[in-house]
Each structure stands twice: as C-alpha cells, then as structure tokens.
Amino acid sequence: MRNEGTVTAITAKGLTLALCAAGVIGGAVGALAVNHNNAAAEVAPPALAASAPAPAAVPAPPIAAGAPAATVTLPDFTRIASTNGKAVVNIRVVGGIKTANRGNVPEIDPRHPLYEFFRQFQDPRQGGGGGRGAPVFGAGSGFIVSPDGVILTNAHVVQGADEVTVKLQDRREFRAKVLGTDPRTDVAVLKIDAKNLPTVPMGQSRSLLVGEWVLAIGSPYGLESTVTAGVVSATGRALDDNVVPFIQTDVAVNPGNSGGPLINTRGEVIGINSQIYSQTGGYQGLSFAIPIDVAIKIKDQIVATGKVQHAKLGVSVQEVGQAFADSFRLESPEGALVSTVERGGPAERAGLKSGDVIRRVNGRAIVASSDLPSIIALSRPGERVALDVWREGKLVRLDATLGDASEKPKRAAREDLAQAPDNSARLGLALRPLEPIERRQSGIPAGLVIEDASGAAAIAGVEPGDVLISVNGRAVTSLDQVRDLVAKANKSVALLIQRGSDRIFIPVRIG
Incomplete structure (x- = not known):
C-alpha cells in the first residue's frame, strides 16, 4: 500500500486522536485526548430517528442531452450485515479504578478550566491517589475468527482488565480469556469456551482501493450490532509514531466501535476499527482501521506463542523533503533519510551510514519515512531484508539481518556522516x-x-x-x-x- 502521508494531531485547533472504545464520557478539548475503553459512568444512547432504506439502484444524470439514463448499483449492505453481523461480539470489561483512570480520566492541572468536568467521572473513594477502589466498566467490540471461539479486538479495549465478558448476537454470554495483546499494533486476541460459532471471512487489505465501499459493525455507545458505511479515504496512513499503516475511511465510528470489523462489499473483513480524529470524542469523518493483513500476523504469533516479536533495523530516520532531495541529488523527495545508526545494531552491521537514504526494502518503495518503521516492525527478528540505498549520488544494495525490537538499543554510533555549514555568505x-x-x-x-x-x-x-x-x-x-x-x-x-x-x-x- 502506498503511504499517502503522515497525519498529525493539530492540538492547537483542538483536533486530537482518540481511541474509539465505548463508554468514553465527553471528549477531547484542545490538547486533551479522552481515549481508551473504560468509563466511570453510563452514557444515555442518542435518540434514534427513523429513515427510509437506500434504494438498490440510483438513476445517474444523463451524460448528454437525450442520452439514456445510466444506473449505479450500490452494494447490498443488508446481506453483509445479516451474514457477518452474527460473528460480531460486544465486549465488556471490568477493571479497577486505577486502571480505568489511566484510560479515560486525564491527569490535568486543578487550575485547568476542564478540571471539574473530568473530576466528576472519578470515583470519590479514589481520593486522587493510589489503590484500585471500586470497579469501573468499559466496553468495545470484536469479531470471531474461528469456530472454536478465537476473537480479534483492540489491545486498548482489554488493557488492564480484570474480567472480560463477550456477548454474542444471539445474546449468549461467555467469560473470555485474553490470550495476548500487542500494544504496538493495538491488536488483542481473546478466547471463549464455545464451539461451532459463526465466523467472518478474511480479506486482503493490501488490495484495497481508495473510494471502495466499506462498512463497520460494532457497539457505539453500547448500541449493539450497529452498522455504518462509507468509503476508503486513504491507505497506508501513518499516525504519530505508530507502526501500523492505517486504513482511513469516512465510516461513522464512535466510542464502542473499537475492535469491530471493517468489511468490504464481498463480505470480507479487511480491517479492525481502532481510532478516530475528533474535537469532541465522537465521529467527525476521520476513522482509522488496522489492516487485517497486519492483525492476522499478530494473531498467529499470539495463538502460537502467547506473545509478539517485532523486528528492528537500528536506525533513526527523517522525512526527505524537496530541500533534502536537492541536496542529495534525488529525482524525487521520497525515501527515509538515516540520521543516526545504532552502535552494533543490524543497520551498522549491514553497512548503513548516517546520510544514506533508504529507497526500497525487499523491493517495496519507501515513499515517506514512516513507511520504513511499519515494514520493519511487522517483520520477524532474524529475517534478512534487501535495502536499496541512495549514497553519494548512486544506488547501492545492502543486506541486513533484522534484530529484536525488545532488545535495548546500544549507544548511537558516532562514526555517522553529518551536514556541515561553511563560513561563506551562502550559508550564513x-x-x-x-x-x-x-x-x-x-x-x-x-x-x-x-x-x-x-x-x-x-x-x-x-x-x-x-x-x-x-x-x-x-x-x-x-x-x-x-x-x-x-x-x-x-x-x-x-x-x-x-x-x-x-x-x-x-x-x-x-x-
């Protein structure tokens, strides 16, 4: 998937990232993000208004005067919702007050104008200090991927939970075991003791096209089995320092949709709804899903070993803008500019140097610098990768054996290259x-x-x-x-x- 650019939260204008787990009260104002999945109070569901179903075919305007009207066939969302909805579950979690407050009650200065607003959601027995206190409830969504009860959801939905309950669409409830979580990709795997369960078919997120119809099923604000639809807005979005190449959509995703499936028109899951950008804590047209290709890799590791390993190359990189492209004589401002190289790390052993521009990894183009961390981190330690590197005006090929991201990095190498100015007026x-x-x-x-x-x-x-x-x-x-x-x-x-x-x-x- 081609990376379409890095999205950053514009906190100065009140735009901030929020994880879309249910039960979040209020929202994010200014630079305050109300995120994660636990809530300290219930939210009354919004009033529901009746609406007519969309027609199966909509007449398109004539191309020219006198020309016959064409028809545009819309996807049959009713079939997808009735078939796949059976495998979508509601997840309820119970955690101590200490865990819950880390998720949805920010620690802010008592002098802040919103201090009293957020304080009302804290349990008075907490007293602003330690201790677990009374239990707090949160919720999210998930979907069944195997008939014996394996379920995919978001890591932030079950983070710090003492008890996890899964409710099926047929109203049966099961106590779930958390097989494992991976905070780096925000993927979690649950298991319930049941058999012959309905499942959702898996698609391939790498084949997604911008403009493609998709729909989400989940429990926004506790409203179970809610279906919303929209289109793929972009693929390969990089959010902050996350290693996931997110799918961006305009599907209405709200608190409680976290962990629910994003489905294409063939009824295949192509993503896990995870995050939104919002000024209020609710949907504002920017929703982000974890590609199912990424989630399945993580799920397979968790089911097999109970943990997840991520690889590392051992470099720090910067974006290549037009000025850097001019400096390094690149035809286009694309790639990842290596600024530092970890001493003794995989990159140094492979011969990478500061000032190199990584253009491709195993033949995959690095367009933005954020492409590199997602490719490397989703690989396994010990894998060999071929790097196409721009160095001193020409391409060179380097082979690197990736290390384990859990290992502590050594001190950055001092022998890397750098940029130096001069005494002339051209630089100042x-x-x-x-x-x-x-x-x-x-x-x-x-x-x-x-x-x-x-x-x-x-x-x-x-x-x-x-x-x-x-x-x-x-x-x-x-x-x-x-x-x-x-x-x-x-x-x-x-x-x-x-x-x-x-x-x-x-x-x-x-x-």
Whole structure:
C-alpha cells in the first residue's frame, strides 16, 4: 500500500486522536485526548430517528442531452450485515479504578478550566491517589475468527482488565480469556469456551482501493450490532509514531466501535476499527482501521506463542523533503533519510551510514519515512531484508539481518556522516573546529562548532552552539571542506548537526 502521508494531531485547533472504545464520557478539548475503553459512568444512547432504506439502484444524470439514463448499483449492505453481523461480539470489561483512570480520566492541572468536568467521572473513594477502589466498566467490540471461539479486538479495549465478558448476537454470554495483546499494533486476541460459532471471512487489505465501499459493525455507545458505511479515504496512513499503516475511511465510528470489523462489499473483513480524529470524542469523518493483513500476523504469533516479536533495523530516520532531495541529488523527495545508526545494531552491521537514504526494502518503495518503521516492525527478528540505498549520488544494495525490537538499543554510533555549514555568505555560518577538551566532554570525535548563524542557515533552524558534522553526507572537519562542498551544491545543502544528545538533519536552501 502506498503511504499517502503522515497525519498529525493539530492540538492547537483542538483536533486530537482518540481511541474509539465505548463508554468514553465527553471528549477531547484542545490538547486533551479522552481515549481508551473504560468509563466511570453510563452514557444515555442518542435518540434514534427513523429513515427510509437506500434504494438498490440510483438513476445517474444523463451524460448528454437525450442520452439514456445510466444506473449505479450500490452494494447490498443488508446481506453483509445479516451474514457477518452474527460473528460480531460486544465486549465488556471490568477493571479497577486505577486502571480505568489511566484510560479515560486525564491527569490535568486543578487550575485547568476542564478540571471539574473530568473530576466528576472519578470515583470519590479514589481520593486522587493510589489503590484500585471500586470497579469501573468499559466496553468495545470484536469479531470471531474461528469456530472454536478465537476473537480479534483492540489491545486498548482489554488493557488492564480484570474480567472480560463477550456477548454474542444471539445474546449468549461467555467469560473470555485474553490470550495476548500487542500494544504496538493495538491488536488483542481473546478466547471463549464455545464451539461451532459463526465466523467472518478474511480479506486482503493490501488490495484495497481508495473510494471502495466499506462498512463497520460494532457497539457505539453500547448500541449493539450497529452498522455504518462509507468509503476508503486513504491507505497506508501513518499516525504519530505508530507502526501500523492505517486504513482511513469516512465510516461513522464512535466510542464502542473499537475492535469491530471493517468489511468490504464481498463480505470480507479487511480491517479492525481502532481510532478516530475528533474535537469532541465522537465521529467527525476521520476513522482509522488496522489492516487485517497486519492483525492476522499478530494473531498467529499470539495463538502460537502467547506473545509478539517485532523486528528492528537500528536506525533513526527523517522525512526527505524537496530541500533534502536537492541536496542529495534525488529525482524525487521520497525515501527515509538515516540520521543516526545504532552502535552494533543490524543497520551498522549491514553497512548503513548516517546520510544514506533508504529507497526500497525487499523491493517495496519507501515513499515517506514512516513507511520504513511499519515494514520493519511487522517483520520477524532474524529475517534478512534487501535495502536499496541512495549514497553519494548512486544506488547501492545492502543486506541486513533484522534484530529484536525488545532488545535495548546500544549507544548511537558516532562514526555517522553529518551536514556541515561553511563560513561563506551562502550559508550564513561562522565556524571553528572542535577543541580537544570539547571533543572529550561531548564525545564527538570530529566536527565544527557553529559560533554564529544568520541568513539561510538561521532561517532553516541552525543555532549557535550546534556542532556540524557533515554536508550532503560528507563528513567535514575543516572550513575548506565545507566551502568546497557548498560550492558544488546547487539549490540546497543537507546539514547534519549535533544539538545536545540529538543528531538531526537540517536542509538549508542556498540557491
């Protein structure tokens, strides 16, 4: 799936991400996210209004005067709802007050104007401190994937739950066992003691097309077996630091839909409804589902071993914008720019360096930098991957054996390349070599100290005190090297700087 860009919460305008589990009271205002699945009070369901069913075929306007009217056939949602709805379940959880408050009552400053609003949902026996106190109830959705009672849902639905109850559409209820959860992908697997249960067929999310009809079944606000429909708005969405390439839809998903299936017009599950963007805590046209291809990988690991392993490459990456593309002589601003390489990690052993731009992994294009973490994290430790890397104006092939993401990273390698400015007016930097005592104190073996930044460099965000390590992927230790590299550059240069303990690339336009 092609990544269509990274979505970020615009908290300044009150837009924030919320996990769509049932029972959330109120919503998110400003930068406050009301998320997760537990609720401290019941919510009255919204009033229901009668509406006429949509016709099976809608006449389309004539293409030209006098031309016969065409018809557009709509999918038969009634068949899908009646068949697949039998395998969709309602999930109720019971957890202690300490667990519940972590999910839906934010810890905010008592001086905040919304403090009293959120405080009303806390159990008075909690007293603002520790202890589990009275139980709190939450809810979500899920769906049966095998006749012997294996159920898929979201990890945040059952997070910290002491007791999980599954209610089938035929009104039978079962105590469920949590076989395992994976917070990184927000997938959980449950098991109930039952046989010959209805199941939903699995589809392939990688074949989804933007504009395709889909529908969701779940229990928004506790209204069981609710069906909503819409279209696929985008695929491969990256949300914040999540490794999941989400499916974005305009299907109405609300608190309580979490863990429910997203279904295509062939009646196949192609996603698990997981998150929404909202100013109020309710649906506002942006819903996100975990691709079923991802969820099945996680489910198979949990069923087999009870846990999930994620792979790692051992690099930090940045987005490749137009300025970086110009600096590295790339035809298009695509790929993942390596800023740091973990010492002794898989990337370093494979020969990756800071300043490399990863363009493909096993033949799959890396368009945005967020494509790389999702491909790597959803692989297994020990897998070998082929990396197509842009280095010094040409493509090179590197092979890496992936490590285990659960292992603690070692200190980032200091031998990576960096971007360095020069003393010329084109960059607006005043530079000097690192003194021996500065090298010892900082741990930086070589580089140039920025004593002053003005002009293009200052506009780009370079600051006095930064240490500049390389220009366009070429390590620099003298002003002459910087002048030479800047003279050869065209529109911009990519500077790798060290600021405190962080290394970041900064593109500086000079043309």
